[in-house]
Amino acid sequence: MIQTTARLFLFLRILHFLQLLPSLGSQKMLSQRFYLKAKYLGYNPEPCVMERSLFLLVAFILIAIVAEFLFQF
Numbered sequence: 001m002i003q004t005t006a007r008l009f010l011f012l013r014i015l016h017f018l019q020l021l022p023s024l025g026s027q028k029m030l031s032q033r034f035y036l037k038a039k040y041l042g043y044n045p046e047p048c049v050m051e052r053s054l055f056l057l058v059a060f061i062l063i064a065i066v067a068e069f070l071f072q073f
Helices: 002-017 027-041 049-071
Strands: none
Touching: 002 049
16 A cells, blocks of 8 residues: 555656646646747647647656556566
8 A cells, every 4th residue: 555655656746747737826837838838849829638638648658657667676
């Protein structure tokens, strides 16, 4: 139980570090960051909800795989 809790805590810290899990009240800043990054990269500055959801899902899965791999050792 303690090991599972430690894994979950580490995983949430990684998500927070990558800013995929924003702090309370920072959703506006996160949206502005996506807007500016998209504008800088030449994409449509209005972020599509589906694309963002897909990106977060893929990032979540990759982080979970890496975290599980790290805990094997």
